[in-house]
Amino acid sequence: MKTFDKLKSKIAITFIFKCVFLITAIGVFGCGEKQAKKSPQLPLKAEPPTLSLKKEVRPVIVTGKTRETYQWYCAQCHGIKGKGDGINAKFLTVPPRNHTKAEYLETRTDEQFFQAIKFGGLSVGRAPCMPAWGNTLNDSTIHELVRYIRELCQCEAL
Ligand code: HEC
Numbered sequence: 018m019k020t021f022d023k024l025k026s027k028i029a030i031t032f033i034f035k036c037v038f039l040i041t042a043i044g045v046f047g048c049g050e051k052q053a054k055k056s057p058q059l060p061l062k063a064e065p066p067t068l069s070l071k072k073e074v075r076p077v078i079v080t081g082k083t084r085e086t087y088q089w090y091c092a093q094c095h096g097i098k099g100k101g102d103g104i105n106a107k108f109l110t111v112p113p114r115n116h117t118k119a120e121y122l123e124t125r126t127d128e129q130f131f132q133a134i135k136f137g138g139l140s141v142g143r144a145p146c147m148p149a150w151g152n153t154l155n156d157s158t159i160h161e162l163v164r165y166i167r168e169l170c171q172c173e174a175l
Contacts, residue, residue, distance in 0.1 A: 124174075
């Protein structure tokens, strides 16, 4: 009877060992398989962000719309042809700038023109009767107007 019990427990122990071995094997290989499946995805390289830091510099082009804007907003003082003889000119204490006269305009930079148009004459140390257009015209339109004035005076900043 005792030997039978011993045999029984021996069988039981071997059974338990087999089970443990099987479970471990499944565990190890199972994981191994999963890792093997995962591994090809791991070397996914992080693509560098395609952010171009270069600032796009677009040329400012004077169009029919630019000339129209000048006629609509500027001509009453600066004149239809930009000669400073608009219908309002005689009512101003400081005469509107003649935009066809190169001698003065070439002493001023495009930035000064831009500022004068956007923030008014005072912002560049000129008369306040040159109004500010920053609330009426957007920056690109103002850049175009600067180019248009350069066309009128046929001059560039010295
Ligand atoms: C109410 C009249 C008036 C209107 C409208 C007007 N201007 Fe003027 N502008 C003036 C006067 C006056 C001056 C001269 C200021 C001075 O010499 O001190 C001037 C000067 C300028 C100057 C030269 C600034 C400098 O550096 O001396 C520029 C550029 C200019 N105007 C652009 C424009 C543009 C563009 C418009 C239309 C969007 C416009 N102006 C509309 C009255 C006007």
